[in-house]
Amino acid sequence: MADALKEKILRQLIADKGREVKEATPKDIYYALASIVNEEVKQQWFRTRKYYKDEKLKEVYYLSMEFLIGRLLESNLLNYGMLDEAKTALEQMGFNPQEVFAEEHDAGLGNGGLGRLAACFLDSLASLNYPGHGFGIRYRYGLFEQRIIHGNQVELPDYWLTDPYPWESRTEEEAVVIQFHGDVHMYKRNDGTLEFEYKNTDKVMAVPYDIPVVGYENGTVNTLRLWSAESIFSNNSDRLEGNKQFYRDLAHEHSIEQISGFLYPDDSSYEGKELRLKQQYFLVSASIQNILKHFKTNNRMSLSKLAEKVVIQINDTHPSLAIPELMRILMDEEGFSWENAWQVTTKVFAYTNHTTLSEALETWPTDMIKSLLPRIFMIIDEINNRFCQGIWFDHEELRDKIPELAIIAYERVHMARLAIVGSFSVNGVAKIHTEILKKKEMKDFYTLFPDKFNNKTNGITHRRWLMQANPKLAELITDVIGPQWIKRPKQLISLLKHSSDSALLEKFNQVKHENKRELANYIKQHIGITVDERSIFDVQIKRLHEYKRQLLNVFHIIYLYNELKENPNQDMTPRTFIFGAKAAPSYHLAKEVIKLINTVASIVNYDPSVKDRLKVIFMENYNVSIAEKIIPAADISEQISTASKEASGTGNMKMMMNGALTLGTMDGANIEINDLVGDRNMFIFGLSADEVLEYYQHGGYHARDLYNTDDRIKRILDQLNQGEFGVHNIEFKDIYYNILYHNDPYFVLKDFEPYLETHELAERAYRDRMTWLNMSVTNIAYSGKFSSDQTIQEYATEIWKLKRK
Ligand code: 26V
Numbered sequence: 181m182a183d184a185l186k187e188k189i190l191r192q193l194i195a196d197k198g199r200e201v202k203e204a205t206p207k208d209i210y211y212a213l214a215s216i217v218n219e220e221v222k223q224q225w226f227r228t229r230k231y232y233k234d235e236k237l238k239e240v241y242y243l244s245m246e247f248l249i250g251r252l253l254e255s256n257l258l259n260y261g262m263l264d265e266a267k268t269a270l271e272q273m274g275f276n277p278q279e280v281f282a283e284e285h286d287a288g289l290g291n292g293g294l295g296r297l298a299a300c301f302l303d304s305l306a307s308l309n310y311p312g313h314g315f316g317i318r319y320r321y322g323l324f325e326q327r328i329i330h331g332n333q334v335e336l337p338d339y340w341l342t343d344p345y346p347w348e349s350r351t352e353e354e355a356v357v358i359q360f361h362g363d364v365h366m367y368k369r370n371d372g373t374l375e376f377e378y379k380n381t382d383k384v385m386a387v388p389y390d391i392p393v394v395g396y397e398n399g400t401v402n403t404l405r406l407w408s409a410e411s412i413f414s415n416n417s418d419r420l421e422g423n424k425q426f427y428r429d430l431a432h433e434h435s436i437e438q439i440s441g442f443l444y445p446d447d448s449s450y451e452g453k454e455l456r457l458k459q460q461y462f463l464v465s466a467s468i469q470n471i472l473k474h475f476k477t478n479n480r481m482s483l484s485k486l487a488e489k490v491v492i493q494i495n496d497t498h499p500s501l502a503i504p505e506l507m508r509i510l511m512d513e514e515g516f517s518w519e520n521a522w523q524v525t526t527k528v529f530a531y532t533n534h535t536t537l538s539e540a541l542e543t544w545p546t547d548m549i550k551s552l553l554p555r556i557f558m559i560i561d562e563i564n565n566r567f568c569q570g571i572w573f574d575h576e577e578l579r580d581k582i583p584e585l586a587i588i589a590y591e592r593v594h595m596a597r598l599a600i601v602g603s604f605s606v607n608g609v610a611k612i613h614t615e616i617l618k619k620k621e622m623k624d625f626y627t628l629f630p631d632k633f634n635n636k637t638n639g640i641t642h643r644r645w646l647m648q649a650n651p652k653l654a655e656l657i658t659d660v661i662g663p664q665w666i667k668r669p670k671q672l673i674s675l676l677k678h679s680s681d682s683a684l685l686e687k688f689n690q691v692k693h694e695n696k697r698e699l700a701n702y703i704k705q706h707i708g709i710t711v712d713e714r715s716i717f718d719v720q721i722k723r724l725h726e727y728k729r730q731l732l733n734v735f736h737i738i739y740l741y742n743e744l745k746e747n748p749n750q751d752m753t754p755r756t757f758i759f760g761a762k763a764a765p766s767y768h769l770a771k772e773v774i775k776l777i778n779t780v781a782s783i784v785n786y787d788p789s790v791k792d793r794l795k796v797i798f799m800e801n802y803n804v805s806i807a808e809k810i811i812p813a814a815d816i817s818e819q820i821s822t823a824s825k826e827a828s829g830t831g832n833m834k835m836m837m838n839g840a841l842t843l844g845t846m847d848g849a850n851i852e853i854n855d856l857v858g859d860r861n862m863f864i865f866g867l868s869a870d871e872v873l874e875y876y877q878h879g880g881y882h883a884r885d886l887y888n889t890d891d892r893i894k895r896i897l898d899q900l901n902q903g904e905f906g907v908h909n910i911e912f913k914d915i916y917y918n919i920l921y922h923n924d925p926y927f928v929l930k931d932f933e934p935y936l937e938t939h940e941l942a943e944r945a946y947r948d949r950m951t952w953l954n955m956s957v958t959n960i961a962y963s964g965k966f967s968s969d970q971t972i973q974e975y976a977t978e979i980w981k982l983k984r985k
Contacts, residue, residue, distance in 0.1 A: 241312070258643060293831075351387075448537075838960075843942055
């Protein structure tokens, strides 16, 4: 097998580069292998499309401003069923497979959990033979590249398309025109109905680039279609250089191309930037036009039956303009009445909410929508009027609440409200999150539409996050329970039978150890710090946000350091604290925390009195590929958000699946992990969501009291304030003030003591190797429930009503 592949690679090399193996670089090999995979995949891609068309299957479209797909060569090889063969072939040719895979630029077209979830969902849709595709934007710049300079985050542009991207194909024939601005003219037809015409609009071309989404060994290949913004005049050969018009066009072209220019890097607070609104409408209009065209060519059915063949999932509110866009096309282009168009529209859309943080909820100034999208504004206005009238007449008890329910209120358009009103399904992403939506955040909407609300707990693809990222563990699992878990991840539960077999546990230990060694080597190579692979690898990897409380983690590290300084001969299991986190460029406090982590690292890592018992590692430029290296090596998974704030979390699931034990609060999906493995197999601490919400509502928490009464806390805060952890005295004062003068809004001090105690428990548990390994294997055994296959199965049967291929 590997021989045949080697032969193919050789031929491809000669065809592409005119080179033989001994002259080839890893990059040459990467391209050769990618071409071979592409060739194979194309056949299946065509057949899948044809099947969906011939069988007239209902299809789901996942609309998302983010798809954090990472690298594709290795996962495509895995799903296509040729990864082992490819690795062998590469090795025999004298190449390190990981080095070849690393030639691919990690596609960072997303911020964090929300974008990675979209990518996992596509993998599961294809792997379960479901007709489902993604629609997104082909940003020329992905999420910024992070450099750490003197401890500070510095952002560099991520121009990920410098080298040709082998997985995409430009499909120009399916380009569509998107219109912005302009005037709307209204005419009365003879039958009394209205006709709308748009004049003087700015037109932009949306050109699709298609990426195949390869299912796991099943012959299904779906599509991720990413739209790129181009000028309609791009190909206009009449333009002559030196001509004034040419330069005007050029400037115009430049502003058009900005629409798909970059991914907004802020996933923590909402900012009403017009370019972002343009991006959203661009995605939505292109996708809806495309979906309708596809429906018409595949089905000879009236558009009034659209919902029989099409369902559209809106990933957070970002694509919710799809609702008025579909209304617009049905009415203005297809001649539907309002009532008929609304009937169709509200059967097609389903909306997923990913956050209850009020600062992240989108609202747009009415004036901005009115001027950028005049017709869309008219439609939103009408949806709003009808909705509010409905409340007024049919729900007297909610009349007072109209300002809080209205889609347009106080000169702003509330996107979540639009999405709820226009969709037949509204889901949260973990049980507790959905409950908070129903009981608090969206309480009145729940009263109005109880049947729309449902939960779909997030998941992760075990193919990328276990089989690909941790092949040694995957192999061991297969040795123990056979390969059925690969197609049915819930069968991982069979591991339970073996979780007390000490000889076997020793093998799990061995695998974890090897993974830790690999990560330690990587750290040595890239950061230059030696970490003890026998130390506890304590990992917190996620976007930097106050509510995720990386600060609590750092305070614990400072506490341990202070203890060691005081009592240098203290017996302590060596620990390596590993962080990976990007902060939004404008998020000052988050950047201060990054600086603090790096400052603490620079002190702790080089202090001889610590005697290597503590190491702090900040992994620069955390992204999907770096996650793949860290997760298999984690012992402890830090999931320590302020309870009620983390909608679900998905890193918690990835680390659980790789045998790490969760140390966390009862928040998001941690609660569902706890439902399965129990308190015995994870480390839970801190305020509950109810307690947090109670404090927010009725007060009663005084951070300063803790500062005054707990010497450990006082010491740490004073160290920050007095410049002990910085070159200049001003550093970290903002963190100090935020805690003491803004009353510690995320309860870092309140949860500090229970956090320390829980860490002590974890440290003791770690010393008892067999108990720890038993806990670890128990976690792996229960993690099948968090495969995104399970989640997608639930979406498909409960919301989308899809049939499999
Ligand atoms: C908001 C914004 C605001 C405008 C600028 C760009 C932007 C980009 C993303 C967001 C949404 C943030 C919401 C989010 O990422 N939620 C996360 O979703 C994960 C998947 O459901 C979930 O596991 C995390 O708990 C949740 O924080």
